[in-house]
Amino acid sequence: MKHEVGISWKEDMAFEAEVNGHKIMLDADEKVGGKNLGPRPKPFMLTALAGCTAMDVISILKKMRVTPDNFDVKVSGELSEEHPKVYTSMHITYQFWGEDLPMEKLEKAINLSQDRYCGVSAIYKKALPITSSIEVNPESK
Structure with a gap:
């Protein structure tokens, strides 16, 4: 393909x-x-990562019969100071809203995305560190 x-x-x-x-x-x-x-073109790298992992996570959670009320993914990237300015690291924040959201299932879905399914994450991890965090029912929406 x-x-x-x-x-x-x-x-x-x-x-x-x-x-x-x-x-x-x-x-x-x-x-x-x-x-x-x-x-600009470079932020599309962050968009690609956010979209790839978000689609994985929501698909996996549906199979686990976990449906959040809302779900957002935010990706931030640290840029180098010198040219060519490249991302030196990325951080993914997974935000879930809803009741009865079992943390172990959220973590499992995220780990499956990051370690097995998300091709964007797999290729980026060869070039830079990617970290992540989970927020359940955060104040801002």
Whole structure:
């Protein structure tokens, strides 16, 4: 199996990507010649990790008959100071809301995602450390 994406230059620093039939605009900040018409490319690395592990976790929890009221995943990445600026580490925060959410099942679903199913996590772990934390019913939503 092979995946392929393409981007087309629109103007200045703006490019339109097509991914799985969906169009996404990428652009640079105004101070470097863009018009801020869309997100920068690098944060999509964080988005890819968040989406991959979130889909795994919710799928695994459904099989365990655990259904949170709400579920969010946040990924932060530490950038190096020098060019090329790269992520040197990432942290995943899994946030669950609801009643009767057994911590052992939440942890098991997350561990299965991180250690077995999430291909994005698997490849990133070859390049940088990834840590995670779990929050159940956090104040902010």
